[in-house]
Amino acid sequence: MHIAVIGGGITGLSAAWELQQRGIKFTLLEASNHWGGKVISSKLELNKDAHFLVEGGPDTLITRKPEAWDLANELGMLDQVVNPGSETSGTYVLDNASLYPIPVSPTKFISSPLLTVRGKLRMLAEPFQPARRDDEDESLADFVRRRLGHEALDKFIGPVLGGIYNTNPETQSIMVSSPIMREMEKDGGGLFAGALKRAFRAGKQKGPKKPRFVSFKNGLQALTDELARQLKGDMRLNARVEKISHHGNGYQIFMADGSSVQADGVILATLANQTSAMIKEIAAEASRQLGEIRHQNIGTLSLVYREADIPREPVISGLMIPRREKRMIDAVTFTSRKMPERSTAGYAVLRVFIGGGAPEMVEFDDERLIEAVKKELAELLGITAAPQTWTAFRWQSGFPQAHVGHLKRVDEIEKLLPKGLALAGSSYRGIAVPDCIHQGREAAARLAMKGNM
Numbered sequence: 001m002h003i004a005v006i007g008g009g010i011t012g013l014s015a016a017w018e019l020q021q022r023g024i025k026f027t028l029l030e031a032s033n034h035w036g037g038k039v040i041s042s043k044l045e046l047n048k049d050a051h052f053l054v055e056g057g058p059d060t061l062i063t064r065k066p067e068a069w070d071l072a073n074e075l076g077m078l079d080q081v082v083n084p085g086s087e088t089s090g091t092y093v094l095d096n097a098s099l100y101p102i103p104v105s106p107t108k109f110i111s112s113p114l115l116t117v118r119g120k121l122r123m124l125a126e127p128f129q130p131a132r133r134d135d136e137d138e139s140l141a142d143f144v145r146r147r148l149g150h151e152a153l154d155k156f157i158g159p160v161l162g163g164i165y166n167t168n169p170e171t172q173s174i175m176v177s178s179p180i181m182r183e184m185e186k187d188g189g190g191l192f193a194g195a196l197k198r199a200f201r202a203g204k205q206k207g208p209k210k211p212r213f214v215s216f217k218n219g220l221q222a223l224t225d226e227l228a229r230q231l232k233g234d235m236r237l238n239a240r241v242e243k244i245s246h247h248g249n250g251y252q253i254f255m256a257d258g259s260s261v262q263a264d265g266v267i268l269a270t271l272a273n274q275t276s277a278m279i280k281e282i283a284a285e286a287s288r289q290l291g292e293i294r295h296q297n298i299g300t301l302s303l304v305y306r307e308a309d310i311p312r313e314p315v316i317s318g319l320m321i322p323r324r325e326k327r328m329i330d331a332v333t334f335t336s337r338k339m340p341e342r343s344t345a346g347y348a349v350l351r352v353f354i355g356g357g358a359p360e361m362v363e364f365d366d367e368r369l370i371e372a373v374k375k376e377l378a379e380l381l382g383i384t385a386a387p388q389t390w391t392a393f394r395w396q397s398g399f400p401q402a403h404v405g406h407l408k409r410v411d412e413i414e415k416l417l418p419k420g421l422a423l424a425g426s427s428y429r430g431i432a433v434p435d436c437i438h439q440g441r442e443a444a445a446r447l448a449m450k451g452n453m
């Protein structure tokens, strides 16, 4: 058996890894000149004494989803794992053009000016709300309104979740983005009770406790670099797939450079909007429906400042900016506060997220982009100095949007595919790196089973 995997991001690499573990021959085809897709770590050097490690795409992995941790273990990389600490401490939200800390402790919650007394009481009444126990989908916004009230949604949960998923909470599927919240409701009757139940169960578990968020000492790209290094199949960079045709009982895959590869099965580990064009000839209806899954522009800029150029107050580690604020940027992380070991003393590194509130930013050239970002940072955080250096990463139509009903839609598309084709990756069943690893490995395991080819 020979399987072709299209797309050399974390999904495709994980699929190939699973095939290799099962002794199945594979060819991995990646359009760009780099393995890892959006997993991209980069070194910035200001002078010989000032260097910085920045991430273009993902920067941390959540260990509640075990797939990345397990993969790192299989690759012998656990000694490189680092713990960057909590994602939410020191995070602010922009509300009516003012900055407010997101209340993360009970005392901060009680004294927070972000919510009215009525809003706080509504949140505290969460345990008394009727629990929904079915498996039907709903939007993130409907879920939060139902459990915690509309203020909680508008003032901080919406901006935080909307920021993480670069999406509009009113349309985003809860079952794709935060199924754990619905599980807690189903299991414990509500979020507070469900969280307590989980904490109690975790407390009773034996063995070493994993930190909640992890990364690797040399950046997340260490994971995809190591995967690529340990993969022994036919691995091709600069191999852009254009079209897949039937060939006997299998498939023929045609590349942009005129070459082709034959395989018994194909794992499509590219985004739905990229996959759609490839399978037009062999699965017209599936191709049409894949093309209907929306993808948003997304990008990040990492900017290095002299510490002295950053206003002393407020001391923030992150800023979430709801779309209703109508700003050109979506969020800011002070990377040098979150992961100081990746920076040099005397400098501050900021990561700015773009593409949600103002999608056009991702299409700006460097000059226009940096001017727009500088203006935003001056108005929002009082940073008026120019960065010492900066770099940008952009993905046009690169961030999948999972609307309510998304999982059912993916099930239906899969039923339309001819035998021997499998979909995997961030456009389908979860966007986080562990979700992508899971899907890549699961697609490989499925194709490896007799009868599925």
Ligand SMILES: Cc1cc2nc3c(=O)[nH]c(=O)nc-3n(C[C@H](O)[C@H](O)[C@H](O)COP(=O)(O)OP(=O)(O)OC[C@H]3O[C@@H](n4cnc5c(N)ncnc54)[C@H](O)[C@@H]3O)c2cc1C
Pocket: 006, 007, 008, 009, 010, 011, 012, 029, 030, 031, 032, 036, 037, 038, 039, 056, 057, 058, 059, 060, 061, 062, 239, 240, 241, 242, 269, 270, 271, 274, 298, 299, 300, 395, 399, 424, 425, 426, 427, 431, 432, 433, 434, 436
């Ligand atoms: C800014 C940002 C921050 C994020 N932060 C986090 C985080 O902190 N934690 C987390 O878990 N997740 C995070 N994510 C999500 C996660 O990084 C992505 O969902 C995941 O990396 C996607 O992996 P993938 O392999 O499915 O897709 P991609 O990384 O998009 O890989 C697809 C690959 O297919 C290739 N390709 C495309 N077309 C073709 C073709 N025609 N022929 C051959 N190859 C093709 C592309 O070049 C690419 O390499 C973040 C994402 C972004 C953008």
